[in-house]
Amino acid sequence: MHLILFFIFAGCALAGAVNLLLQSHPINSALSLIVVMISLAVLYLLLGAEFLAIAQIIVYAGAVMVLFTFVVMLLNAGREERTRGSRAALALGFPAAVAIVAIIATVILRAQGLSTAGVQQGITxxxxxxxxxxxxxxxxxxxxxxxxxxxxxxxxxxxxxxxxxxxxxxxx
Amino acid sequence: MTILEFFLWSLLKVVVVTVVLLLAVSYTVLLERKVVGRIQNRWGPSRVGPFGLLQTLVDGAKLFLKEDLTPIGVYKPLYLLAPIIALACSLISIAVVPFGAPDVGGPGINLFQIANVNIALLIILGVTSVSVYGVALAGWSSNNKYSLLGALRSSAQMISYELALGLSLVGVVLRAGTFNLRNIVEQQAAKGFLTWNVFGGLQILAFFIYLTAAYAETNRSPFDLPEAESELTGGYHTEYSSMKFAMFFMAEYGNMITVSCVATLLFLGGWTSPFANLHWFPATHNPVLLAFASLFWFVLKVFFFLFLYIWVRGTLPRFRYDQLMNFGWRVLMPLAILNIVGTSLWLAYR
Incomplete structure (x- = not known):
C-alpha cells in the first residue's frame, strides 16, 4: 500500500520536475513546481512526518509559489526565447546535471544506515x-x-x- | 478491518458526503436568495415548486444547457484548469470534518467522518492556501483586465487574511493541545455551552477574528471586492460561462460551508449538545437517537453560520480596498497575536 503510493507520488514529483524544465512558458513551470511540492508533501507523509508534510503545502505550495505566480503574472513574462547563450547553457548544462546527479547518487549509496529508514515506521x-x-x-x-x-x-x-x-x- | 473493507467504507462515505455537500451547496444558494429577498422586502424565488424549492434544480439545468463560450484570447490550458482547482479545493476540506458522534457504527468505521487525521485543522488551512490558485489562474488566463484586477485583489486579500485566520485558531489549538478536530470538540463537550471555546474557553475574540477573516477568505460580502460588480463587472470569473462559471459559484458556496463547519467545530462545540450540563434536559442512551441528535446539533450550528453569512451580505456595504488591507493588517493581525499571548499567559498561570 505504502509502496504503491510512494511510486505514484515519486513519479508525480519526477514528472513535475522534468515538466518544469521542458515548459517554455514561465507560468507552466511555476505550476509544475507546485505539483513537485505537493508530491513531496505526500512523500513526507508516507515517512510519518505529518507536520512537515502539511507545512510543506502551506508554506511552499501555498505561500512561496503564490508569490512566484504573482511575479510571473504581474511582469507578464512571455515565452522563453532560444538564443545562442541558452543553447550554450543547454550544451553545458546537461553534462553538468548528469555529473551532479552521479555525485549525489554515489554519496547516498555509500552512506551508512540510510537504507534502514523505511516507510510505515509510525508517525512523529x-x-x-x-x-x-x-x-x-x-x-x-x-x-x-x-x-x-x-x-x-x-x-x-x-x-x-x-x-x-x-x-x-x-x-x- | 481489512484493506478492502476500508476502501469500500471510505468510498461509500466519500460518495454520500459529496452528494450531501453538493445538495447543501445548491440549497444554500436558494436560502441566500430567499433571505436576501426578505431583507430587501421582496419574496425571492417562489414560482418553481412549492416555495420555490425546485429553483436550484432549474438553475442547474439552465447552467448545464447554456452554450459554453471560450473567448479567443484566453490561455486555454489554465483557463480550463482554474475552475477545476477552485471546485476541488472547496470540496476536499470536508473530508476531515467530523459531523457527528464518533462512537456510531462500530470500531474503525467512523460513520460521520471520512478521515480522522491528527493534522485535520492544518489540512483545512493548507487546502485553503492552495485554493488561491483557482482564482489567480482564472483571472490571469482570461486575458481580460477586469478578470486580472479581480484575481489580483482576490489573491492579495486571501493571502493577507489567511494570516489572521491562522493566528486566530492558535488560541483554540493551545487550549486543546491538538490539531485533531475530534479531540478539539471532545475537549469542549464537558458542560454543554458553558465549556464551548467561544464562552467558557474565553476565545470570543478569536471567534470574531476567525469569522471576519473567513468572510474575507471566501470573498464574501462585505469583503467581496474581487467580484465587485460596480467596478469589475464579474471579477475573476467575467469570462466564464455555463458550467465553468457554475463551478466557481459552487466553489464559493462550498467554501462557505467548510468555514461554517470549522467555526462550529472549533468554537461552538461541534456535534455536542449545548444543554449537556442541564439535568432537566431529556437525555437518551439509545445509540440511534444519540447519532441523530449529534447530527441535528451539528447541522443546526452550521445552518446558523450560513444564515449569518447571508444576513451580513444583506445588511453591510462593501469595504473600500485600502480599508480592507488596513483592517486586515493593522487591526485583525495584532488582535489575533494579542489573543495568542493572552491565551498562553492564562494557560501558563492556571
Whole structure:
C-alpha cells in the first residue's frame, strides 16, 4: 500500500520536475513546481512526518509559489526565447546535471544506515516535534527567526531605496 | 478491518458526503436568495415548486444547457484548469470534518467522518492556501483586465487574511493541545455551552477574528471586492460561462460551508449538545437517537453560520480596498497575536 503510493507520488514529483524544465512558458513551470511540492508533501507523509508534510503545502505550495505566480503574472513574462547563450547553457548544462546527479547518487549509496529508514515506521506527532524544537533546539530556532527578521527588514529597506518619493506616497 | 473493507467504507462515505455537500451547496444558494429577498422586502424565488424549492434544480439545468463560450484570447490550458482547482479545493476540506458522534457504527468505521487525521485543522488551512490558485489562474488566463484586477485583489486579500485566520485558531489549538478536530470538540463537550471555546474557553475574540477573516477568505460580502460588480463587472470569473462559471459559484458556496463547519467545530462545540450540563434536559442512551441528535446539533450550528453569512451580505456595504488591507493588517493581525499571548499567559498561570 505504502509502496504503491510512494511510486505514484515519486513519479508525480519526477514528472513535475522534468515538466518544469521542458515548459517554455514561465507560468507552466511555476505550476509544475507546485505539483513537485505537493508530491513531496505526500512523500513526507508516507515517512510519518505529518507536520512537515502539511507545512510543506502551506508554506511552499501555498505561500512561496503564490508569490512566484504573482511575479510571473504581474511582469507578464512571455515565452522563453532560444538564443545562442541558452543553447550554450543547454550544451553545458546537461553534462553538468548528469555529473551532479552521479555525485549525489554515489554519496547516498555509500552512506551508512540510510537504507534502514523505511516507510510505515509510525508517525512523529506534532507534539513530539515541537518538544524537540522548543526544548533541545530552542536557541538555533530563535536565532533562525531573528535571521529571517533581518532578511525581511533588508528587503523592505531595499524596496524603499528604489524611488525617493515612494515613501511619502506610501505614508499618505 | 481489512484493506478492502476500508476502501469500500471510505468510498461509500466519500460518495454520500459529496452528494450531501453538493445538495447543501445548491440549497444554500436558494436560502441566500430567499433571505436576501426578505431583507430587501421582496419574496425571492417562489414560482418553481412549492416555495420555490425546485429553483436550484432549474438553475442547474439552465447552467448545464447554456452554450459554453471560450473567448479567443484566453490561455486555454489554465483557463480550463482554474475552475477545476477552485471546485476541488472547496470540496476536499470536508473530508476531515467530523459531523457527528464518533462512537456510531462500530470500531474503525467512523460513520460521520471520512478521515480522522491528527493534522485535520492544518489540512483545512493548507487546502485553503492552495485554493488561491483557482482564482489567480482564472483571472490571469482570461486575458481580460477586469478578470486580472479581480484575481489580483482576490489573491492579495486571501493571502493577507489567511494570516489572521491562522493566528486566530492558535488560541483554540493551545487550549486543546491538538490539531485533531475530534479531540478539539471532545475537549469542549464537558458542560454543554458553558465549556464551548467561544464562552467558557474565553476565545470570543478569536471567534470574531476567525469569522471576519473567513468572510474575507471566501470573498464574501462585505469583503467581496474581487467580484465587485460596480467596478469589475464579474471579477475573476467575467469570462466564464455555463458550467465553468457554475463551478466557481459552487466553489464559493462550498467554501462557505467548510468555514461554517470549522467555526462550529472549533468554537461552538461541534456535534455536542449545548444543554449537556442541564439535568432537566431529556437525555437518551439509545445509540440511534444519540447519532441523530449529534447530527441535528451539528447541522443546526452550521445552518446558523450560513444564515449569518447571508444576513451580513444583506445588511453591510462593501469595504473600500485600502480599508480592507488596513483592517486586515493593522487591526485583525495584532488582535489575533494579542489573543495568542493572552491565551498562553492564562494557560501558563492556571
Amino acid at each position: 506527532s506534532t507534539a513530539e516535534l515541537s518538544r524537540v524544537l522548543f526544548h533541545g533546539l530552542l536557541l538555533p530556532f530563535e536565532i533562525t527567526s531573528v535571521l529571517i527578521l533581518i532578511a525581511i527588514l533588508g528587503a523592505v529597506a531595499l524596496a524603499r531605496q528604489g524611488n525617493g518619493d515612494g515613501e511619502r506616497k506610501a505614508g499618505k
